[in-house]
Amino acid sequence: MTNQPRLLTTPTQPRVSETPPTDTSNPEALPEFRFETGTVVRYDGHFLFPGELADHPQPHMPLLEAIWTRRSTRSYSERPVPRAVFAWLVRQAMNAPTACNEQQWKIIHLDDPALIRDLHERGSASFLTKTRHCFLLCYNRQNDNRPWQDHIQSGAAFVTLFQLVAHTIGIGSCWIGHLPNKSEVRRLFQIPRAYDPVALVAYGYYRQRVKIMPRKHDVAHLLMENRFRAEEVPFKTKRGGWFRIIARWCYYKVPAFLRRRLRALATPYEKKFYYESYD
Ligand SMILES: Cc1cc2nc3c(=O)[nH]c(=O)nc-3n(C[C@H](O)[C@H](O)[C@H](O)COP(=O)(O)O)c2cc1C
Numbered sequence: 001m002t003n004q005p006r007l008l009t010t011p012t013q014p015r016v017s018e019t020p021p022t023d024t025s026n027p028e029a030l031p032e033f034r035f036e037t038g039t040v041v042r043y044d045g046h047f048l049f050p051g052e053l054a055d056h057p058q059p060h061m062p063l064l065e066a067i068w069t070r071r072s073t074r075s076y077s078e079r080p081v082p083r084a085v086f087a088w089l090v091r092q093a094m095n096a097p098t099a100c101n102e103q104q105w106k107i108i109h110l111d112d113p114a115l116i117r118d119l120h121e122r123g124s125a126s127f128l129t130k131t132r133h134c135f136l137l138c139y140n141r142q143n144d145n146r147p148w149q150d151h152i153q154s155g156a157a158f159v160t161l162f163q164l165v166a167h168t169i170g171i172g173s174c175w176i177g178h179l180p181n182k183s184e185v186r187r188l189f190q191i192p193r194a195y196d197p198v199a200l201v202a203y204g205y206y207r208q209r210v211k212i213m214p215r216k217h218d219v220a221h222l223l224m225e226n227r228f229r230a231e232e233v234p235f236k237t238k239r240g241g242w243f244r245i246i247a248r249w250c251y252y253k254v255p256a257f258l259r260r261r262l263r264a265l266a267t268p269y270e271k272k273f274y275y276e277s278y279d
Pocket of ligand 1: 070071072073074125273
């Protein structure tokens, strides 16, 4: 274990089989990225091995490979991420686009176990109990484009970049929206009214392997030409959708001291990611 950020290793140039597509008019023509021996993140057909990046960071890995091999991670190695490495990641993510180039991020870093446990007990994602460090990304919400929630979009762009770059140096992360109401989070962290908490992001060095989750649809399913083709979209509410929305609303209205006691009862209703695999 070292406190030095190990980011200055000369990256070996991996062999990438992919060439950018020349014709994007036909979505079916978009090529499939193939994980071949020689790419930075090993893939055995079932599992990715991003844990190897923790010992051999590859901040210059090909962008496409980083995009295709980053996966949300909810269990991390015991090894703490040095603060200098975190600061380096924040600096990279600051290249994210922001509405009107305002660059109005604020980041509350959390590594106090009691604080993280408290967040969990108030009804946040269960895996937080296994998390050493996370951060709450806030963004100034004082803009004149409120209907488009510019601050949420700008914050989301930051988190996306953070997750991608973190992955290239062996740090897995998970975006967490499963949190108490914003007013409560705001009180807890003394966030002024001008700022909105956008997302909590847990991060830590990867353990060895993660399972790759296939995307649910192909490109053609997403693309529409010139207008929204509602007739092609089956508008179905998820089973139990309304029940879950109302139950969630009621649960987070319960005072925090009571919610802590109800935590065990609420846990079975939380979405879990049991397909994740760790060594
Ligand atoms: C806005 C947002 C909120 C999310 N909230 C949670 C969460 O509360 N708990 C969790 O385990 N994962 C959460 N995730 C991660 C998603 O579950 C994950 O991205 C998804 O399962 C796809 O997996 P992948 O990131 O590995 O492709 C969230 C992701 C986004 C973008």
